[in-house]
Amino acid sequence: MLLGGGAKRYPYEFSEMRGRLSKQIKTVIQQVRQTDEKIAPKGESVVEMTLHPAFLAKSYFPQQLLSEFGLRHVSSRGRFVHPEVSLRKDEPPEGEAAPVLFVAGSAEKFEAMESSLKEEGLPKSFQDDFRKIENFEIFHAEQKVKWIDSVAPVIGHSSQREVRKPLLSAELD
Numbered sequence: 001m002l003l004g005g006g007a008k009r010y011p012y013e014f015s016e017m018r019g020r021l022s023k024q025i026k027t028v029i030q031q032v033r034q035t036d037e038k039i040a041p042k043g044e045s046v047v048e049m050t051l052h053p054a055f056l057a058k059s060y061f062p063q064q065l066l067s068e069f070g071l072r073h074v075s076s077r078g079r080f081v082h083p084e085v086s087l088r089k090d091e092p093p094e095g096e097a098a099p100v101l102f103v104a105g106s107a108e109k110f111e112a113m114e115s116s117l118k119e120e121g122l123p124k125s126f127q128d129d130f131r132k133i134e135n136f137e138i139f140h141a142e143q144k145v146k147w148i149d150s151v152a153p154v155i156g157h158s159s160q161r162e163v164r165k166p167l168l169s170a171e172l173d
Contacts, residue, residue: 011052011085014127018117020084024136025114031138032107044104046074050135053096054087061101065129069113071105083134102139 032045051060066073080095088096105113116122117130 009054009087010128010131011054011083011087012131014122014131017131017133021130021133021136022114022117025110025117028136028138029107029110029114032110043106044072045106046102046104046139047110048135048137048139049101049103049133050079050081050137051099051101051132052083052134053081053098055132056097056099060132062129062132064125065113066103068126069105069109069116071103071109071113073101074104075102076100077102081134098134 028047032040032047035045037043049062051062061073065071077100078097079100081098082091082095083098086096116126
């Protein structure tokens, strides 16, 4: 009896999704080019890269794809989506949980990403990372999470040296 394992099922073939994804990336490039420089530090804008719900686990993070094009992962969150192709027998009415990656990059970096979709000899690992993407769109300021007046915990991280110094001086007092 086999449990789990086996090859990962992808909802899309690379050849069928490259056109759809290319259009989405081209739209993002146009929007990035129209973005006011005041709100695009270093000429970079943030886009939402929604992965297909089948790739919810951290192990499916498209690190190689982001690294290849010099894109930076700045944050993530979950969202319920209705994918074009569901791998589930019964899709829930509210949709399926999917990871949304917030990725920063310049128009030139997104252009390089879009151009690579046309390459015939693209390595399988890159093709598979592209096949994980359900949607690719610009992140708009009005989509930011709105805070309600309340208390939220904040955790700060610093180097060991920065923490040790105040602790040692406190012990001497």
